[in-house]
Amino acid sequence: MVTLPMAALLASFLFGGLSAVGALTDSFESSALKALMSDLQNLPPDWSGDDDPCGSGWGGITCQNSRIISIELSGNNISGQLQGDIGSFPELRILDLSYNKGLTGTLPGTIGNLRKLTELDLVGCGFTGPIPDKIGSLENLVRLSLNSNMFIGPIPPSLGNLSRLYWLDLADNRLSGSIPISNGSTPGLDLLVNTKHFHFGNNQLSGEIPPQLFRLNLSLIHLLFDNNKLTGSIPSTLGLVQSLEVIRLDRNSLTGPVPENFNNLTGLQGLRLSNNQLTGPLPNLTGMLALTYVDMSNNSFDVSDFPPWTTTLLSLTTLILEHTEIRGAIPVSLFSLPNLQKLILKTNQINGTLDLGSGSSNQLQLIDLQTNFIDDFKQSDANYNPEVILIGNPVCQESGSSAQNYCTIAHPKASYSTPPNNCLLPICSSNQISSPDCTCSYPFTGSLVFRSLLFSDIENSTYYKMLEESMMKYAQSHQLPVESVALSNPHEDSSGNLAVSLEIFPLKADRFNRTGVLSIGFALSNQTYKPPHIFGPFYFISEGYTNFSADIKTPPKTSGSEIGIIAGAAAGGFVLVLLIALVGVYIYRRKQRPPKATDLSNLFAGWDTSKSGSDVPQLKGARWFSLEEIKKYTNNFSEANCIGAGGYGKVYRGAIPAGKPVAIKRAQVGSMQGGVEFKNEIELLSRVHHKNLVGLVGFCFEQGEQLLVYEFLPNGNLKDTLTGNSGIRLDWPRRLRVALGAARGLAYLHELADPPIIHRDIKSTNILLDEDLNAKVSDFGLSKLMESGERGHISTQVKGTMGYLDPEYYLTQQLTEKSDVYSFGILILELVTARRPIERGKYIAREVKMAIDKTKVLYGLQGIIDPRIGSGTPLKGLENFIDLAMRCLEEAGADRPSMGEVVKEIERIMQLAGLSASHKSASSSASQGEEWRRNLQHPYNNEAFFEYSGGFPLSRVEPQ
Template sequence: MTNVCFHADCSRVIQSGGLSGKVPEALFSFPQLQQVILDYNHFNGTLQLGTSVSKQLNLVSFINNNLSELVTGGYTESLILVGNPLCNQSSNKKYCTRSQQSPVPYSTSVVNCGSNLCPPDQSPSPQSCSCAYPFQGVMYFIAPLVRDVSNRTLFQELEKKLETVLDLTPGSVFLQNVSFNNDFYMQIYVKIFPSSGMYFSRSEIQDIGFDLSNQTFKAPSSFGPYYFIAFTYPFPAVEGRSTMSVGLKIGIAACCALLVIGLLVVTIYALRQRRRAERAIERSKAFGSWTRSGEENSDAPQLKGARWFSYEELRRCTNNFSVSNEIGSGGYGKVYRGMLPGGPIVAIKRAQQGSTQGALEFKTEIELLSRVHHKNLVSLVGFCFDQGEQMLVYEFVPNGTLRESLSGKSGILLDWRRRLRIALGSARGLAYLHELADPPIIHRDVKSSNILLDENLNAKVADFGLSKLISDDEKGHVSTQVKGTMGYLDPEYYLTQQLTDKSDVYSFGVVMLEMITAKQPIVKGKYIVREVKMAIDASDEESYGLKELMDPVIQIATNLIGFRKYTELALRCLEELAADRPTMSDVVKEIEMLLQSNGLSTHSQSASSSTISGSRKDPSEGAFDYSGAYSFSAKPEPK
């Protein structure tokens, strides 16, 4: 029998699915075992708990199996057997009642508020019973040790810790609808009420959302790790606006209604004509198959510089997608290194089964990517739409990611000058997406692991899997579901769900601080942005107060040119309000001016390398822009 454990200590709770056969008696004897939950499996025969049951075992559940007999041995704690044939025996009825299966979930008490009714968009606060607008969301606990959804003591402990860590008055937290979903995650609906008044301020919502979404708040150990999904908060309307009489409002509304009706009639007619024309075009170009680039076929996507690959070609050049050629993976699928006939090395992004999109959407995506050409963006070589496979073929960038170099994984040491040029190259790539691509593109997942370094350590922005196109009628912002990587997320985007190009600017600001500290955005609950802002010392001319936070590779350098201006630029990118941040083209100009004022070139350059053995030397010394030890050759070949 294979067990699946959802907890850090696999000896405490056993859970699994799709199992059959007889339940082994030894299963219940592990000394640290607390719960056995094997519901909805196919176990049969006799359930024999034995005489050596763990003293800590407090719950055994075999709901909806095929067990026909029961021998409890010395076990006297909770035993749930609803839906088994043995429930037909009168001696086992006490283990087969529905009340065991469905205890009443815990909910914060508001009984003392009586029949106080609030408007639909408000709720009574547990602390005062007055109506207010709570901050709401759902906490998902990934590996809870708590299985009893009615355990009042544990849930009250969670309430108190939320109130303490979030600096709230007692009684400000309301919990309800405690349940387990299909992934065995515990989900709790949470309402957090303001200590006074009916609304939270924007800064209060931002602080609470940050603490919950970036794991600053640590739940009691019985609940384990979690993630939090917040609902949009209904901030009050801006005060001070001029008011109009009811009669004037009615008159304006009537005029607008007539105008809208007229426009609707014209628009509906135009849309119908357009749809008829589009359907006629689609019927005349049935999207049945694609052919090799260059052959005459109306179905083939209109590409600029990208070619079609067959599945067989890509299978051969990756040695049947061998594990030895796998160089990365993500939610979309896996990335493989391959060698095309004639020698070019490519990176092949292969969609996993279940994540492939429709043929028309895939065609649109590759047509877009084939038009995006910039030396600081990873180039699309081609695609495969064959035998049910969807694959994108990119240029191979040999020196890995910026994150790998900063962490020391790649063996490459980046001096301060090289980091400035990497920042400049990355900014140029993003500025191109925002201002010169047609239509403009918001990357939406800017981070150090999505910035690749070529053979000369020039930066190339990669991975457009979450990118968002901006159409003409969406200029300014796009309302969309929040996506991205924790620690890099723009707080204004998180609160309003309105994505702008300034969201990329915020993420880039986090990357700029990574190049100073070499630390990931969130480490042991500490957020790099907050740590840097707290450490800033304007009176420190040399290191701006950040000496202790610096990456040791640049900490030993004697002259970090433009360091203060670079840090100030990063902090402006990290302003809480998007309107206060510079554009990516502004960032490019400031980094160029910083380099030029110190006599450094702003053009992409080839870099020399030297292998370090024994000890590291100061990478800021000498004629080279960086020095490092490569962990692989500049032109690796697939195995």
């Protein structure tokens, strides 16, 4: 008989020997990759700590001569944080982790050790903190795409060292400060003479645009500085860069005149200078024959006659000169430009007769001349019929003019959606979607965002058919597993970009495998796919893919020298099988012995502080359940009782002897990685009791199991309700009551619990609803006690959920009750808009703040407010509710209200709305509640309930 120590020793020797003999990956790099695994979740299933990354062909890993040269894992819903081990691959050429929003935290500075890296693609993740200065050490870098994250702080001057850089995309972050320029001892972006793409839009960059940034020998094609806080004048040196094709400086605070030498940019196709404070004469663009799209609206130019150069731009599709002090009559020849599609000249001093002439152009769709001085309208060609809007002109003030089409605004056209390909659309089951070829499958989805269109008729199906054909041609030529693509809902977003929903359907299957998603994601993040040039520069944002089929693993290629190694490893196979059989017999016999009685006097005798990272829990009255009891309540963890599943465990519905339904969360057996969070939950919930806090019925810690037993809440979490996934509609009164309940729960934690408790992860998925839609705060895995002497703040590692995370806490690492108040402010906006805190790189707080106009009804937010909130109910008090949210979101915690004050303000708002603020819910009738309960998806049946960071139930820093 082999004893257990003997078996372990033999196994260690045999497996160790095989690993040493058969490994195809450099041992240091293999260890580093496996170390990264411990901090990441939702990795490809073929990533196994027992396998060799190169030898076993791990998904997304490419090797050469036993060294890892490429890590490509885009669109896989990976979550967690990158640690310093990422810098341990000296031969790495490509690192692409795009479209994994769960990747959060700061980017390790050790990434600067990857000296051979040529491409770093982190598009659409959830990274925060500053961009590491060490990236400037990657002298071979050709592509740097960090857009659509949450990076803060200045642009590192060290990026100026990247002399080979072709593509630099830092857009859609929260970068601040000035654009860095070299000064002799410090590098700057003016040294990037070979870079063709400067994409810095949608940040918070300030200061002047440095003249040193531009020179005659630059290769720059795209200059995108839109939606920042840049000031000062446009440097005249910009007119020297004759390679430029697109300039976007719109939506800043630029002043002064447009440089006279701009008409030297004869290759320029798109020019957007709108929404600044530019002065002086309207620039003369004569000779810029490639110009397609011109927008200089909303500036303070001098009063001038209608610019004659407009009629010479034969490529022009779009001319937008709204509020630019233009006067006089529009020349008839303007309407004969062969490619003109849209002409917007609102709020100027244009007068006389609007004469469209015979109109040789058949592309013109819109002429918008609202609020001018036009007194007559002539149209010679009846077949030439664009939409003309003359509201606010004298011609529309004459008797009978209201009957004219040009004195009204037409209804918007139907949005484009890819039609079926000569087939009848089927009715698809589950979450499947019908493709244009009428097959049901799970597509890879996301949004294509085009930053500088060269056309303006976004309702024109011709362009989208062109784009679809282009994408399919690319997929076929690169042998991507794509059956078809579908586009829908093209619209202009808040930044002036064209956003289009994209669905990519799998070829000859109902779902993609991971290899297919990786190849598609890489083509879009890496910009390997190029759309037709009229769409201009683009980026793609995916929500990730979850419906993977099994990958068919391709055996790794082996050299002649490696065949002997593999044969040697195979020679040990018989010994391995024999050893496993012996160990199995031993374990079987051990299991036949009667188990020892549970030591009830010391429930946590087996608590391993080295693994759990925390001391033994200190309990105050929490009920302990034995594992046998839990098995009985769940029918031995029957799949029929499973009501949810996630990366680190499952949730089961059970019933304790009194008949009360409970929800039982079970971690993976033997996992102690979440010991801190398990301890937090049972310690905190055993000591606090409030009707707006989820109730902990008990727990079980036995035989390596970690189980938490909660009260069962049938109406799910608030996020599912707001998105419509639960089947419940929350009108305005119910949303106020939900807010009040959650606020009361938080106020209890802050002001009545002893010691006070900071929740640290307030968000819509952690607000659960009972049978009467009363709100209950849940998930205390990240909560912190404010012990005596810590009343001001706690200095602690930053944790929470991106989008809800208090920026002051993030920057100072000092946690206070006001950090929960900030998160609650985001929750208020979520209640009002039903939007996620971050959507496509846009912050709901910023979007609402920018849209508020207190001179208008409902602050002018009708386009942002969730349309399901009203349904005939007046939104009394909504403006006050928005004001409260803005107070909660103040930059400094000291300026935010306490949760007690928040409770009082919501109660006051409810009184204004004519609602009762009593504790008893005034929600649905019993019959309505029963109907909801019959139609609900279960609240725990979603991944949000299992958003761990290596344990049970660990919350996280993650995007929403």
